Amino acid sequence: xxxxxxxxxxxxxxxxxxxxxxxxxxxxxxxxxxxxxxxxxxxxxxxxxxxxxxxxxxxxxxxxxxxxxxxxxxxxxxxxxxxxxxxxxxxxxxxxxxxxxxxxxxxxxxxxxxxxxxxxxxxxxxxxxxxxxxxxxxxxxxxxxxxxxxxxxxxxxxxxxxxxxxxxxxxxxxxxxxxxxxxxxxxxxxxxxxxxxxxxxxxxxxxxxxxxxxxxxxxxxxxxxxxxxxxxxxxxxxxxxxxxxxxxxxxxxxxxxxxxxxxxxxxxxxxxxxxxxxxxxxxxxxxx
Ligand SMILES: Nc1nc2c(ncn2[C@@H]2O[C@H](COP(=O)(O)OP(=O)(O)OP(=O)(O)O)[C@@H](O)[C@H]2O)c(=O)[nH]1
Numbered sequence: 056x057x058x059x060x061x062x063x064x065x066x067x068x069x070x071x072x073x074x075x076x077x078x079x080x081x082x083x084x085x086x087x088x089x090x091x092x093x094x095x096x097x098x099x100x101x102x103x104x105x106x107x108x109x110x111x112x113x114x115x116x117x118x119x120x121x122x123x124x125x126x127x128x129x130x131x132x133x134x135x136x137x138x139x140x141x142x143x144x145x146x147x148x149x150x151x152x153x154x155x156x157x158x159x160x161x162x163x164x165x166x167x168x169x170x171x172x173x174x175x176x177x178x179x180x181x182x183x184x185x186x187x188x189x190x191x192x193x194x195x196x197x198x199x200x201x202x203x204x205x206x207x208x209x210x211x212x213x214x215x216x217x218x219x220x221x222x223x224x225x226x227x228x229x230x231x232x233x234x235x236x237x238x239x240x241x242x243x244x245x246x247x248x249x250x251x252x253x254x255x256x257x258x259x260x261x262x263x264x265x266x267x268x269x270x271x272x273x274x275x276x277x278x279x280x281x282x283x284x285x286x287x288x289x290x291x292x293x294x295x296x297x298x299x300x301x302x303x304x305x306x307x308x309x310x311x312x313x314x315x316x317x318x319x320x321x322x323x324x325x326x327x328x329x330x331x332x333x334x335x336x337x338x339x340x341x342x343x
Contacts, residue, residue: 057149057186058321059091059157061174063215064193065208066163069228069302073193074160075103076304080314087155093177094162095119095134096127102160108148110138131164135173142180149184156323157186168192168215178221189222189321190215191313194299195229199257202264206287209260212297222320226313227258230303259298262288 060077062070074090081088092106096116114137119130138145149157167173174190181188192215194208216223233254256264265284291297300316303309318324 057152057155057157057184058323059159059181059186059188060317060321061159061161061178061188061190061221062193063161063168063174063190064163064226064228065165065211068163068193068195070163070193071097071101071103071160072304073191073226073228073302074158076310077158077314078104080310081156081158089152089155089157091157091159093138093159096131096162097160106160107152108145110134113138113141113144128164131162132171135167135171139173139176142176145180146184149181149186165211169211169218170214174219178219182221187321187323189224189317190219191224191226191317192216193226193228193302196227196233197229199227199233199254205257206260206265206291209291209297210287213294216296224313224316224320225297225299226302227299228302230301230309231305254301257299258301260291260295262291265291 062074062077064070078088078090089107090102090104091108092102093110094101095110095114097111114134116127116130116134119125119133119137120127123130123133125133161167161174178188178190192212194212198205198208212225216225265288300313301309302313
């Protein structure tokens with residue numbers, strides 16, 4: 056059985072950094088893993104590990120912009136449509152990887168997740184090839200500094216989940232930027248930082264955060280904005296689909312917890328046959 060994790064989320068959410076940490080963790084656990092780059096605009100320095108499959112070998116944003124005269128956004132859409140028309144290229148590239156774990160770093164264009172057919176078609180093709188797929192969707196902890204921004208992140212995660220229809224995990228990345236000491240005067244929500252006691256209301260989004268923010272001018276002065284917020288509160292209450300796992304890359308436990316959830320979601324290892332003694336190599340035995 057092959058496994059693929061699509062690492063998705065808005066630009067700058069920490070996808071490539073998480074992909075690198077994920078690779079390191081799997082390799083340390085002696086699991087065969089490979090990085091796949093599906094961002095035609097990625098710079099070679101973005102990756103801690105060399106991608107074994109790189110969309111830029113098929114089509115790159117620079118070439119599309121240079122040769123066809125597209126701008127950056129139209130150029131990216133062109134690249135994904137080109138990939139969809141050439142899925143046999145990806146199929147051939149994937150052919151060489153058996154029993155492996157593929158970490159697929161996706162681009163940060165939000166419309167790809169909400170209404171473009173690229174990712175659903177990609178996921179269907181991977182499943183057709185017998186690859187078990189799940190997606191993680193990252194938003195960064197700074198979204199919690201502004202509750203409107205945060206709920207727009209929740210809605211984008213919800214929209215992407217509904218669009219993609221595969222096993223799915225939402226991750227709150229860059230938790231190292233959230234401070235935790237209530238006695239530290241710099242750890243003050245007014246400084247844009249949130250104390251950990253409030254975090255639970257964001258990780259499991261509490262719509263009441265949006266319903267009543269005291270002193271927010273827009274709520275009081277703009278009844279249509281207020282009504283929109285009420286409708287969003289109702290939507291989240293009626294469809295509590297989104298919750299976030301916190302990811303703090305300074306903490307091995309935090310990374311391990313996220314990876315355990317991914318393994319569980321993909322039912323990793325459930326089809327593994329028990330190894331016969333002659334299949335084991337010397338490294339499988341440890342001196343206690
Ligand atoms: N403090 C902190 N910074 C991080 C973390 N993860 C990523 N960053 C920083 O956030 C920035 C963006 O990280 P990337 O991993 O390139 O994010 P990305 O989602 O792959 O970005 P795009 O490919 O442009 O969409 C970089 O400056 C990283 O160093 C984290 O866990 N903590």
